[in-house]
Every structure is written in structure tokens, then in C-alpha cells.
Amino acid sequence: DQQVKQNSPSLSVQEGRISILNCDYTNSMFDYFLWYKKYPAEGPTFLISISSIKDKNEDGRFTVFLNKSAKHLSLHIVPSQPGDSAVYFCAAAIYNQGGKLIFGQGTELSVKP
Amino acid sequence: DSGVTQTPKHLITATGQRVTLRCSPRSGDLSVYWYQQSLDQGLQFLIQYYNGEERAKGNILERFSAQQFPDLHSELNLSSLELGDSALYFCASSVSALAKNIQYFGAGTRLSVL
Numbered sequence: 001d002q003q004v005k006q007n008s009p010s011l012s013v014q015e016g017r018i019s020i021l022n023c024d025y026t027n028s029m030f031d032y033f034l035w036y037k038k039y040p041a042e043g044p045t046f047l048i049s050i051s052s053i054k055d056k057n058e059d060g061r062f063t064v065f066l067n068k069s070a071k072h073l074s075l076h077i078v079p080s081q082p083g084d085s086a087v088y089f090c091a092a093a094i095y096n097q098g099g100k101l102i103f104g105q106g107t108e109l110s111v112k113p
Numbered sequence: 114d115s116g117v118t119q120t121p122k123h124l125i126t127a128t129g130q131r132v133t134l135r136c137s138p139r140s141g142d143l144s145v146y147w148y149q150q151s152l153d154q155g156l157q158f159l160i161q162y163y164n165g166e167e168r169a170k171g172n173i174l175e176r177f178s179a180q181q182f183p184d185l186h187s188e189l190n191l192s193s194l195e196l197g198d199s200a201l202y203f204c205a206s207s208v209s210a211l212a213k214n215i216q217y218f219g220a221g222t223r224l225s226v227l
Contacts, residue, residue: 032212036218043115043205044156044203046215089155091156093212095212097169097212098163098169098211099169099210099214099216100158100169100171101146101156101212102158103156103157104155105155106155
């Protein structure tokens with residue numbers, strides 16, 4: 001039972017344009033969401049998070065949007081840079097049930113110069 | 114460098130064998146997590162320890178066990194290994210046991226069961 005889904009295994013974007021990565025979840029108990037970025041041969045690195053009491057959180061070029069009614073979140077990267085090329089994982093948690101994260105399968109982003 | 118150290122980086126073994134994966138968390142972090150990433154899959158949560166005590170458990174097989182020692186390092190023991198256990202095993206650490214605390218990941222141990 002895949003509670004967090006990233007339906008696009010890959011995404012290719014031109015440098016300078018917007019990258020939009022999508023994530024859907026099924027468990028309505030999830031109330032905290034995160035995005036991690038992973039380069040080859042490295043562990044995932046935290047990127048940005050959002051609590052369910054918000055619908056948007058911004059950090060520099062990265063913005064996460066949360067649509068609770070649709071059980072959908074997205075990560076926007078503007079402008080995209082070649083160094084953003086990596087695998088992006090979304091993850092969800094139940095805030096008061098410890099740090100257990102449920103990850104999606106990942107989306108591989110390729111930003112072309 | 115996340116500050117989380119995992120050893121070994123690679124492990125090749127045979128079916129039926131037992132292996133131990135080791136994780137040293139970031140200095141000051143009390144919580145350790147173990148995740149498994151199989152081919153083309155996301156990271157699957159296995160188990161969490163906080164200050165030596167088991168805090169949360171995922172779909173961890175009975176053949177797998179873990180512990181966190183007084184110096185806060187953690188070990189994941191995998192026994193009676195099967196081909197399907199081949200995967201990347203990640204350890205992460207955070208300052209406390211709450212989801213809001215960033216989890217810092219090690220580079221992983223790649224296990225190949227032949």
C-alpha cells in the first residue's frame with residue numbers, strides 16, 4: 001500500500017525555467033510533509049518542509065504547495081539550475097507520532113543547460 | 114558531509130549469511146532511523162531509536178534487528194539473508210524524535226546478496 005506516490009519517475013526542464021514536481025498521498029492523518037533531494041552515491045538531503053496548517057512555504061528558489069483537500073503537494077523550483085539535477089523524494093509524517101517518514105518513489109529531475 | 118557515518122559502504126555476501134551495518138549519528142543527535150531502498154523504490158522506513166530505546170517500527174522483517182548503544186551509535190543486523198534483501202540501507206539521525214526535526218542521512222551501505 002503506497003501511501004505516498006510520485007507518479008512521474010522523471011522530469012526534464014530547461015535551465016532558467018520552472019520545475020514542478022508532484023506528490024500525492026492517501027493517508028489523511030499525515031500532517032507534515034517534506035522534500036528531500038538525492039545525488040548519486042550520497043544520502044538524501046533535506047530541502048524544504050510544510051505543516052498541514054499552511055498551504056505554502058517558500059525558501060529561496062524552492063516553494064512547496066499543499067492542497068489538503070486533494071491530498072496533493074508540489075515542489076516548485078524557480079529558476080531551475082543544472083545543479084538541481086537530482087532525484088527528489090517527497091515524504092510525509094504524522095507530527096505527533098515520532099519521526100517516521102513515509103517516502104514516495106522519487107522523481108529524477110534533469111535540468112539541461 | 115551530513116555528519117552521519119555509515120560503514121561499510123559496500124557489502125557483498127551470500128544467501129543465508131548474517132551481516133551487521135553500523136551507523137554513527139551526528140554529534141548531539143539522539144534519534145537514529147534506518148531505511149531500506151530497493152531498486153526503483155522509495156525509502157522504506159524500518160525502525161527508529163531514540164536515546165537507546167526503540168521508538169517506532171515499520172515493516173521490518175523478523176530476520177532484521179537493530180539496537181542503539183549508550184554512545185548512540187546504532188547497528189542493523191540482517192540474518193538469514195535472501196536475494197531480495199539486496200538494497201541500499203540508509204541511516205539517518207535527528208536531534209529529537211519529532212517529525213519536524215530534520216533527518217540527516219548517511220551515504221548508505223549497499224548490500225549485495227549473491
